Amino acid sequence: MTKILAIETSCDETAAAVVEDGCSVHSNVIATQIDLHRRFGGVFPEVASRQHVLAIAPVIAQALAEADVSVQTLDAIAVTQGPGLAGSLLVGVNAAKGLAFAAGLPLLAVNHLEGHIYSNWLDAPGRAHGRPPDAFPVLVLIVSGGHTELIEMRGHGRYRRLGGTLDDAAGEAFDKVARLLALGFPGGPAIQQTAARGDPAAFDLPRALRHDPSHRFDFSFSGLKTATLNLTKRLAAQGQDLHDPHLLADLAASFQQAVADVLVDKTVDAALATGAQQVCICGGVSANQTLRATATARLEALSIPLYIPPLVYCTDNAAMIGAAAFYNWRTHPSQEDGLAMDVHASLPLVEEV
Ligand code: KG4
Numbered sequence: 303m304t305k306i307l308a309i310e311t312s313c314d315e316t317a318a319a320v321v322e323d324g325c326s327v328h329s330n331v332i333a334t335q336i337d338l339h340r341r342f343g344g345v346f347p348e349v350a351s352r353q354h355v356l357a358i359a360p361v362i363a364q365a366l367a368e369a370d371v372s373v374q375t376l377d378a379i380a381v382t383q384g385p386g387l388a389g390s391l392l393v394g395v396n397a398a399k400g401l402a403f404a405a406g407l408p409l410l411a412v413n414h415l416e417g418h419i420y421s422n423w424l425d426a427p428g429r430a431h432g433r434p435p436d437a438f439p440v441l442v443l444i445v446s447g448g449h450t451e452l453i454e455m456r457g458h459g460r461y462r463r464l465g466g467t468l469d470d471a472a473g474e475a476f477d478k479v480a481r482l483l484a485l486g487f488p489g490g491p492a493i494q495q496t497a498a499r500g501d502p503a504a505f506d507l508p509r510a511l512r513h514d515p516s517h518r519f520d521f522s523f524s525g526l527k528t529a530t531l532n533l534t535k536r537l538a539a540q541g542q543d544l545h546d547p548h549l550l551a552d553l554a555a556s557f558q559q560a561v562a563d564v565l566v567d568k569t570v571d572a573a574l575a576t577g578a579q580q581v582c583i584c585g586g587v588s589a590n591q592t593l594r595a596t597a598t599a600r601l602e603a604l605s606i607p608l609y610i611p612p613l614v615y616c617t618d619n620a621a622m623i624g625a626a627a628f629y630n631w632r633t634h635p636s637q638e639d640g641l642a643m644d645v646h647a648s649l650p651l652v653e654e655v
């Protein structure tokens with residue numbers, strides 16, 4: 303039994319969790335800053351790091367209390383090292399260093415993207431006890447506010463990047479288009495809610511790089527954002543009311559379907575090209591119901607198992623960091639990132655050559 307306290311502060315959630323053996327979640331505390339950033343229409347880095355400073359100690363204390371453990375009974379402390387906002391990452395990393403030093407515990411640095419990948423195998427109500435992949439390769443689509451990546455996972459900790467976005471991340475596109483349509487922040491949930499009553503075929507928005515062989519596994523979302531902007535200008539010029547709930551619903555649904563189509567198309571193509579034994583979709587945008595439904599339908603038709611985390615593990619959390627830390631540590635038992643460990647705002651997954 304390996305119990306890890308994991309800490310995550312890469313963006314705008316201050317999170318701590320106690321996870322056993324990479325799957326059993328004893329506590330998962332998330333203090334979100336969404337309300338603080340809403341007035342800025344996006345995450346304000348300075349505000350984020352100050353809020354992490356205020357929240358980190360109580361969040362860790364709550365995670366330990368809910369799991370009914372003391373620091374001394376843990377096996378290790380894990381923390382997100384990057385990628386993310388440097389000022390935010392620093393708060394979590396310094397808290398983790400302090401705890402590890404005081405308790406004499408190993409300190410395990412975790413890549414945030416690897417955390418999202420391992421969020422797929424966390425225990426959740428209604429799911430079997432932690433299901434780490436038993437058959438590789440696994441084709442992973444990471445879709446978050448900062449990343450859109452297709453990765454072939456050949457084993458625990460063994461990654462090959464197939465492609466990714468050339469410009470905006472999918473979550474960023476949701477956030478920018480939501481701002482454009484004045485739907486609020488964060489954009490993903492706002493667009494999903496508005497789109498619920500809309501027709502996804504109302505407007506024909508571009509599916510960029512869909513049939514571009516030189517960018518077979520790459521994405522581009524900035525053109526979709528511009529196309530949506532141009533469409534709203536055209537509709538306004540025609541005298542249409544951009545505050546009309548039916549029009550907004552159609553715009554949001556058409557945009558959402560365009561994103562989901564291109565994400566799922568390329569994921570399916572990559573799964574077939576790599577002979578994937580299963581597909582995993584993770585990151586904040588994997589909470590999107592249209593993406594979940596589109597991916598489920600396509601992969602079911604091909605009889606390829608699909609894993610998407612339950613909603614609570616789609617967006618940033620520390621349980622996923624504890625899961626990734628466990629598998630990394632099991633593969634490399636000598637791993638211990640000392641107190642000299644630093645944060646990295648940009649930190650790609652280590653790839654196999
Ligand atoms: O993984 P995450 O919590 O943070 C990053 O690592 O970036 O992802 C946040 C992103 C935001 O862009 C947010 O708008 C998007 O995930 N998101 C969604 C939904 N929920 C969150 N996008 C589409 N549909 C959703 N339901």
Ligand code: ZN
Pocket residue numbers: 414418446447585586617618
């Ligand atoms: Zn994330």
